[in-house]
Amino acid sequence: MVYQERNTWAGLIVTLIAMTAYVIALLRALGEQPASEIEWWPMMAWTIGISIVAAIAVSIVWGILAGMRDPDGAGRSDDRDRDIARMGDRVGQAFLVIAGLGVIVLCAVRAEPFWVAHTMFFGFAVSALVGGVAQVVAYRRGLV
């Protein structure tokens, strides 16, 4: 497995775990109080922060372990990695656009910040997940 594919897997795994934990915490909070009273911002900020740090940490540890087995290809990337990354970004971008349009609509109807922020937040998450899956599929099945 090449360096960039490992990073893609690390991002995917961390995003999946972080989003699952966030959704569970959010649903619990929604069960106890209305959306407008939930202190969502610290929870969201922590999820984003921990996800970024965890993805970097997993990539580094995985990279060290892979480098011990194959020192030559530990940190290298090439045209194929860049092509696959571009394709993944393009696939994921569609969900960012959908989330962005959703935010505009929610602002137009003066929705609460809770819904506006979560529309964008889940847009980012779905974009990262779908883009990541597309990249992994391209690494495994091919990109022509």
Added chain:
Amino acid sequence: MVKPTRVTNDIRAHREAAGMTQAELARRLGVTRQTLIAIEQGRYSPSLELAFQIAREFARGLDDVFHYPQESSS
């Protein structure tokens, strides 16, 4: 669904004739071994520049290494 490419290549045959391993050719081309494997198996279409570099490694023309089927005239 990945759209299959119609471009085929004889990289493996040329590489084996030249007595080169995948790792060695990948290193000379400046790509990862996984990328070379993907190209050999037709799972990745290289850029035109990389295709020329590959052909040059075997001292061959592009057409000797990469093939594209003729359109049937109708």
